[in-house]
Amino acid sequence: MSDSIQQQHAKLSEALHYHAVRYYVEDSPEIPDAEYDRLMRQLIELEQANPELVTVDSPSQRVGGAPLSGFTQVTHQVPMLSLDNAFDDSELKAFHKRMQDRLNSSVLGAFSCEPKLDGLAVSLMYENGVLIQAATRGDGTTGENITQNVRTISAIPLKLQGAGYPTRLEVRGEVFMPKAGFDRINEQAIAKGDKPFANPRNAAAGSLRQLDSRITAKRPLGFYAYSVGVIEGGELANSHYQRFLQLKEWGLPMCPVVRKVENLNDVIAYYQYILETRDDLDYEIDGVVIKLDDIAKQEQLGFVARAPRWAIAYKFPAQEELTILNDVEFQVGRTGAITPVAKLEPVFVGGVTVSNATLHNADEIQRLGVKIGDTVIIRRAGDVIPQITGVVLERRPDDAKAIAYPVVCPVCGSDAERTEGEAVTRCTGGLVCSAQRKQALKHFVSRKAMDVDGLGDKVVEQLVEKEMVQTPADLFKLSAGRITVLERMGPKSAQNVIDALDKSKQTTLPRFLYSLGIREVGEATAANLAQHFKSLERIEQANVEALLEVPDVGVIVAEHIKAFFAQERNQAVIAELIESGITWSEIKEVTNAQELPLIGKTVVLTGSLSQLTRSDAKAALQNLGAKVTGSVSKKTDILFAGEAAGSKLAKAQDLGIEIQDEQGLITLMQEHDIS
Template sequence: MSMQEAALALQQLKQRIAEYDYHYYVLDAPLVSDSEYDGLYRQLVEIEQQYPELITADSPSQRVGGKALAAFESVQHRQAMLSLNNAFADDELEAFDRRVREGTGEAVVAYAVEPKFDGLAITLTYEHGLFVQGATRGDGYTGENVTHNLKTIRAIPSRLNIAQPPALLEVRGEVLMLKRDFEKLNQQQAAVKGKLFANPRNAAAGSLRQLDPHITAKRPLHFFAYGLGASIGVPELNTHSEAMQYLADLRFPVSDLRAVKIGAQGLREYYAEIGEKRHQLPFDIDGVVYKVNDFALQASLGFVSRAPRWAVAHKFPAEEATTIVEDISVQVGRTGAITPVARLKPVFVGGVTVTNATLHNEDELRRKDIQIGDTVIVRRAGDVIPEVVSVKTELRPADARRFVMPAVCPECGSHVVRPQDEAVARCTGGLICPAQRKQAITHFASRRAMDIEGLGEKLVDQLVARELVHHLDDIYRLTLPMLSDLERMAEKSAQNVLVAIEKSKQTTLPRFIYALGIRNVGEATAKDLAQHFGNLDALMQADVAALTQVKDVGPIVAEAAYQFFQEPHNREVIAAMRDLGVHWADIEKKAALTPFAGKTFVLTGTLPTLKRDQAQAMIEAAGGKVSGSVSAKTSYVVAGEEAGSKLEKAQQLNIAILDEAALLVMLQAASEDDTTTETPSDSIEPLSKQSSLF
């Protein structure tokens, strides 16, 4: 390749890469795969290595180049980067609008509004379309030259995408780090035991002010433009909103949340709108900015001290504050999770007074090295539970104390265990723990468990609040006077609940195991455990090794089941329920030889008398399997009223179709002769021939 050919190829490659960078980093809409992009970049670097004299300042290869500096040079801004006055309350907003109207003589003023990014303010200088210098805000008049670092941010154009660029263009904006990138960066830092950043703003500032641009290049920084500085040769722009559109046309990333609002009422509405969206945004903001939209009106208002009269920042309540950890205790969640909680010296943050903050789990507590007595930074974002972000270890007192996780549950005294490969420690007293009581009772009574109709969440709340039910066995001690005395519970309703409770005493072993609420034991696992052990006593006596022999039961599930049955409190509750009449038929090992063995059933439509889960339980108790979809491997489809596509597919595949009566005949035959190994499908007349049902 000649030098002339290389120069042309480089120009084409730079244009393509710039186009892909714009779509990826600004529009968040990639045009090519990562591998294709990397291939183009390699081509560019190879040509530049062959012809180094063709390397230009706007080359993508220069985004990660440059030597480490001893210190940043000072840069004097052509046009001062002044700060904004703040408004926190509604009356301050009203006062700002009143001053603007009085200063301009306008009855109503239009304002350009936009989010206030929580990052680092910078200015970018372009000469004849080429990015030549970038600097931090500094004191507003003099900043630091961070050009090489800013070149690593691919959202910032190296060259303006315009045929006749202005002779001079200063772009003001904010460097920040997206929330998702901040989380990834801290994970990477933790993996190498590096410094963890307190928040995205600190991470962005620390990354941009690295003396070595190669370090900055590894940090996922982003940029948003929010205004113009000094300029020569730009088109006539009369308003701030026109200027922002001009920057967008030049392919600078600008906020799509910008707008123009009229008067104080419009500003209030915008503040409320952005406040609602705040925590769903991909980046942090700490308020919104209002600017008089008309440049002529801005000029007439001028400046006061170091801030413009024509703009104000309407700040959200602070989301981070500093306070002291006075103590650390634990909370027991409704699923038994043991969560350490910092008891704080009261501090106002995020619009409320915070006295507690979650420490998540033991690993997080140790990673952040939080001790009782520490001075900490606390964050509260919206409705998010307050958390301790970091510790000011330099302020740690001599008498600071480490917290030790409890070995027993503070609510019920049951053992606390931390399952293998899990970060969360848990209370094993699922059936007797007050903190887990409502959850355990509601699950126990649910339709797929013990199916106690009428015993829903609202009734459970009352039973627990009145201390009528402490443990699951107390359900079977409820009386008519107890229930009828509850709110919105007439005698007839109470009687219906008692009937449902009595009916639930006759159940199946899989249902009972599932109803116990053992962690990680769902319906399918409960059935596997019941089938494997045959009776509850054998299951309760099994150790972890025996439990792992069950189909689809791994070490985590086995450990959870073992710990559950090892807890004396749980065994006492089970024994009490059996004494109160809860019973089931043990599963015979020869069940595998029933006529239903190896047969797959699909249930569809509404059956006349059986609920679908009842039919499923009966089929499975007889040794069959119930599937949710029809395939060539389906043995029978049990169809009720309004059977839909599953019935049609079964007819297409010529699969035998049963109604409820035919299913009950098969079940009865299976119970009478469980030595039969197969029921010929032609012994049951398919529903497609029983026209009386359709």
């Protein structure tokens, strides 16, 4: 064996030991989980090829790191091991084949499947049904005594309910922080000027390992049980899934999407279902855990050094990866906001290749301490715009360059100013700035605004660059003949654009308000304004006090609305738009809001609709008094489902939420004269 292989092994071992301590002990990881997994796999492959490299303290033989000295230590009677990982179907099938070979049987039976929660693993020891001790996993053999802190978590029973539980029972599970709770405590931290948590896992771990349990008690922590350790003075079911149900009977929370499935194909289908519904869950997960359901077969299969042979974590595509920040460009939005955009070495993350990410503003650049040339952590979750969440300082090159924030607009050269109390720097050029004009026009014609089909971004950019359009009202002065000079715009395409502009003139008041691009006025606020005031004239004349009576409108939003309508140039554009023929149906007065059938109801719209456009259906629901949200939760009252509704329909059925079809909505519209 060469010296270079030994050096590679030593380097990998040292890196994994270091990052294990950062993750398990200090709760301050420096690299994404996917990067740690890659390093571990490299080490395991190296040791498989060179077995003489394996030592008792190799990272491949251990789980996590040593406990901190601030808590007393607890020795786990049954070690709390980790799990091996699968990253694609072929690796899952290989795991399945290994179990078949070891059991010498092609029939394995059912599997218990659950989401892989991203929190902190804990052990709960009950004696005669009373919680006497709680501990972290630590290094798998020795953890930290966190009993006082765990007792503050309302989801964890201090005494088991019912009967039939063993005299001594160790329950294992995950303490986590729900996404809603995480958002709330970070908002509170920012308001106090404190540093926010980086992610829900860090928040949960940091909350659970406070020396002052009164701090833990104030944190919104949850818990789901997932297995047992010590069992004395009693027996549990011989099925892993049935054990879940027993624990639930005794008062221990069980993840609501745990399922028992019959075969490998069902396991893969479960994985896909959880992957698709991941963003609807109120807790962070990074994969699913698959366990052979038969406990006798689990015991027959046994363990390797660091993981059971009968379970595996099937990880989702990484939502975090490392890449290089090559440059930063500054873009100007429709309200003049100058936003730094990171130009990255392309990296595959969250299922797509990412080469750009937002850096938000100057404060965020300063908070991250990021420089051009740095190795950065890039995160992409669901449909969220990719963003940089951290910097790997140990990899910073000597020639890394500081990011210089512009003092003038990078497009028009006007002064860039930052209002006191705001995080955003803005171009002061207004309509002089072509970037602002382009973005304002793109917003005006977008699907959720005036919905002008065929008038895409490239066409808008050409119209501005050729100075054919200055304001949204100028769009309605165009003719097919004039726009045929644009690239890829033949006579037929030109006429289609003009026809689409004419069609868009029949709109709704919420759409028209949204299309104006008033700062902080999104779809929901536009709908609330229209429903509250019933007419554009009343909105234009409203003072701040009147605007504050509108649901979800605060002082800042009210001041932006008032300021927008106070500007003469905005009034002139609105007048021109009305003169061009833009109209909408009158919003009828409702003398008693309780007459609206969906008043106070939270509804979700999903699936394909055959008789209504999605935007018209959403507007109708709002006119019927509903609050329309994008995801199904326990707070959802009704799901309106079209064809091919998918995961949202399945979740609503699981939660017992009322479900109506498109015809149900149309009937409500007809009964209450909503068009």
